[in-house]
Amino acid sequence: MVTGAGQGIGRAISLELATRGADVACCDLNHETALAAAKEVGSIGRKSLAIPVDVADHRQVVSAVEQAISEFERIDILINNAGWDIIQPFMDTQPDFWEKVISINLKGVIHFSHAVLEKSMIQNQQGKIVNIASDAGRVGSTGETVYAGAKGGVIAFTKSLAREVARYKINVNCVCPGPTDTDLLRRQPEKIREALERAIPFRRVAQPLEIAHAVVFLASSLSDYITGQVLSVSGGLTMAG
Secondary structure, three states, rough: OEEEEOOOOHHHHHHHHHHHHOOOEEOOHHHHHHHHHHHHHHHHOOOEEEEEEEOOOHHHHHHHHHHHHHHHHHEEEEEOOOOOOOOOOOOOOOOOHHHHHHHHHHHHHHHHHHHHHHHHHHHHOOOOEEEEEEHHHHHOOOHHHHHHHHHHHHHHHHHHHHHHHHHHHHEEEEEEOEEEEOOOHHHHHHHHHHHHHHHHHOOOOOOOHHHHHHHHHOHHHHHOOOOOEOOOOOOOOOOOO
């Protein structure tokens, strides 16, 4: 089950999981993009399901999880990828903006994790949860203060949840992408994109598939003895301990 599956990193994750043998429930706020991602998964030869869902709405999330279980019988892997932000100075923002950022980036992760654990993973005594955070939550980011706070919450949530559910043979880890070639980055001013590329040791931004590779590793049996960890995929832009 992948949230924010309709485009960018989420779409790449969905397709890479399918390529490696997973059936995928593609969840997205936009039904059309979710459907398009599900069709691509189907073209690879795996079962797929498009589920329109607002991750900030707990009732919708529970319904989406129930729909996926009805189709696939259980959920072995949950990728909490959905996120949202607008880069701007903190003092230019207002409470409605703060609430939206926190609801999507942090509460959405909480909503999906609780529902999938309760309805599938705990009773099946297995599962992999991979949360997509950001190095903004590890080292901070100018113009993304509330977003950084929410992503820092995702990192702390990941570590705490990993401790709680290890007894059920469930792994919980976190991937922090660096600047990645998505529509969101392309909408940034050219000067910002160029400055980011100069700051990255590899002198380029990531491709969505490169983030997906890290996620799939943490979702696979190759990471069975890894839990509560935070992996930055940033080309060396940040080297946080």
